[in-house]
Amino acid sequence: MAVRVRPRRSRSSRAACNRTATALAASLLVALAATLGGCAGVQSTFSTFGLEAESTRKLTIGMTIAAALIVFGVASITVHAARTPAGRLSHAQGMRVIFWLGAVGPAALLVVLLVLSLPSMRPLRATPNDLRISVDGEQFWWRVRYMQTGTGPLETANEIRIPVGRTVSFALASPDVIHSFWIPGLAGKMDMIPGRTNELVVRATRSGKFRGACAEFCGLSHARMAFDVVAMEPEAFDRWLAENARPAAATAEPGRRLFDEYGCSGCHVVRGHVDGIAIGPDLTHVGSRRSLGAGTLPLTRQAISRFIRDSSAAKPGSRMPSFPQMSADDADAVADYLLALR
Ligand SMILES: [Cu+2]
Numbered sequence: 001m002a003v004r005v006r007p008r009r010s011r012s013s014r015a016a017c018n019r020t021a022t023a024l025a026a027s028l029l030v031a032l033a034a035t036l037g038g039c040a041g042v043q044s045t046f047s048t049f050g051l052e053a054e055s056t057r058k059l060t061i062g063m064t065i066a067a068a069l070i071v072f073g074v075a076s077i078t079v080h081a082a083r084t085p086a087g088r089l090s091h092a093q094g095m096r097v098i099f100w101l102g103a104v105g106p107a108a109l110l111v112v113l114l115v116l117s118l119p120s121m122r123p124l125r126a127t128p129n130d131l132r133i134s135v136d137g138e139q140f141w142w143r144v145r146y147m148q149t150g151t152g153p154l155e156t157a158n159e160i161r162i163p164v165g166r167t168v169s170f171a172l173a174s175p176d177v178i179h180s181f182w183i184p185g186l187a188g189k190m191d192m193i194p195g196r197t198n199e200l201v202v203r204a205t206r207s208g209k210f211r212g213a214c215a216e217f218c219g220l221s222h223a224r225m226a227f228d229v230v231a232m233e234p235e236a237f238d239r240w241l242a243e244n245a246r247p248a249a250a251t252a253e254p255g256r257r258l259f260d261e262y263g264c265s266g267c268h269v270v271r272g273h274v275d276g277i278a279i280g281p282d283l284t285h286v287g288s289r290r291s292l293g294a295g296t297l298p299l300t301r302q303a304i305s306r307f308i309r310d311s312s313a314a315k316p317g318s319r320m321p322s323f324p325q326m327s328a329d330d331a332d333a334v335a336d337y338l339l340a341l342r
Contacts, residue, residue: 209228209229
């Protein structure tokens with residue numbers, strides 16, 4: 001009896017084994033599809049638009065191929081050893097394999113990889129003529145200042161524009177906690193540390209619209225601290241910078257009056273309209289930005305209106321107070337005013 005039962009059981013267990021392997025392969029494929037799907041688009045280390053990110057990407061691909069070859073080699077040797085009948089391999093043979101493939105091989109390979117990666121460790125150097133942009137990470141938004149000779153710095157927020165082909169030097173700092181400045185397609189991460197200024201030098205290689213984010217946990221709304229990045233042809237950039245320097249033009253009443261009445265200028269500046277205090281983001285040209293609340297919401301009338309009345313729902317822990325006492329009509333009017341600030 002036992003003899004009859006045995007093969008049946010082993011056949012069914014082999015089938016179960018096959019099923020498990022198929023399920024494993026399928027879930028691996030799903031996981032790959034899910035993760036590799038993130039490798040294209042506006043916020044990816046694989047769709048690069050900067051010198052540093054490009055060399056990092058090449059290095060990553062090279063290292064991954066090298067690592068895959070090593071895994072394959074080790075697995076083949078293991079299978080070979082397991083399949084060889086007992087007694088066929090001598091001790092001396094084993095020791096030779098360990099010497100060449102366990103010591104000499106890896107050492108040589110590491111030296112090759114090190115030499116290959118040395119060029120990408122050399123940072124770009126800034127010269128005094130480069131464009132300088134100072135960026136402060138704040139809880140939970142970005143204060144951006146374009147340094148200009150002659151006039152003072154030009155302040156904006158939550159959007160960074162850079163010219164293609166020109167070297168840009170970012171001065172990165174923080175007034176509150178440690179943030180990390182990361183534009184995956186452009187360059188590596190750089191911490192923003194209270195009490196010191198870190199320099200990150202970059203050069204964009206193609207124009208386009210991209211995205212950056214805070215890469216260091218900095219509080220409740222850390223995950224809602226992103227920003228838009230626009231790489232522009234140099235002439236278009238210069239035009240944009242000049243446009244941005246002018247004070248706010250359009251006014252949409254009664255929003256402008258309500259903006260004053262509700263005390264928004266206690267924390268916001270609209271150059272040419274209200275000499276506010278720059279505790280929060282500069283709103284002079286907020287209507288021309290690509291998103292609202294540091295990449296959190298679309299820039300629409302409805303989103304602005306809701307953000308003003310209930311900012312703690314959109315961004316928990318944010319320093320922007322909610323205005324629940326504001327009527328929906330008033331909030332819509334303020335939103336219209338802000339959208340007209342282009
Ligand atoms: Cu942050």
